[in-house]
Amino acid sequence: MIKHTLLISLICCLFLFVGCSENSTENTDFIDGQLLHPIQCKAINLDCEERLEVGSSIQCRGIASHGNRCGSNTLNACGYCVHHTNQAPPAGQCLNQTKNASGLCDYHKEFAE
Numbered sequence: 001m002i003k004h005t006l007l008i009s010l011i012c013c014l015f016l017f018v019g020c021s022e023n024s025t026e027n028t029d030f031i032d033g034q035l036l037h038p039i040q041c042k043a044i045n046l047d048c049e050e051r052l053e054v055g056s057s058i059q060c061r062g063i064a065s066h067g068n069r070c071g072s073n074t075l076n077a078c079g080y081c082v083h084h085t086n087q088a089p090p091a092g093q094c095l096n097q098t099k100n101a102s103g104l105c106d107y108h109k110e111f112a113e
């Protein structure tokens with residue numbers, strides 16, 4: 001009798017285990033915030049010709065000649081001051097591939113609010 005219940009509970013455990021592993025394979029779209037398959041970054045790069053609203057200036061994303069991030073503020077929608085628009089990515093959908101679960105590439109993740 002004891003053997004019998006042991007066998008039943010063993011089978012129950014086995015079912016639980018199988019059930020668990022089935023669930024986890026269904027939800028493995030990403031692991032530790034990283035997608036299994038890279039997707040295209042969903043960020044849109046704005047044109048440097050466009051202007052942000054007055055008063056909502058942002059720090060330039062450009063890298064200054066001394067290697068540090070540019071300290072200038074800009075109203076350019078692309079996020080680069082007049083000296084660094086040449087560093088701005090082309091306007092339109094970002095072409096970078098990313099595995100970040102947020103859907104933003106490392107570049108856009110850094111500047112996401």
Ligand SMILES: [Zn+2]
Nearest residue numbers: 060070081084
């Ligand atoms: Zn700049």
Ligand SMILES: [Zn+2]
Nearest residue numbers: 041094105108
């Ligand atoms: Zn991007």
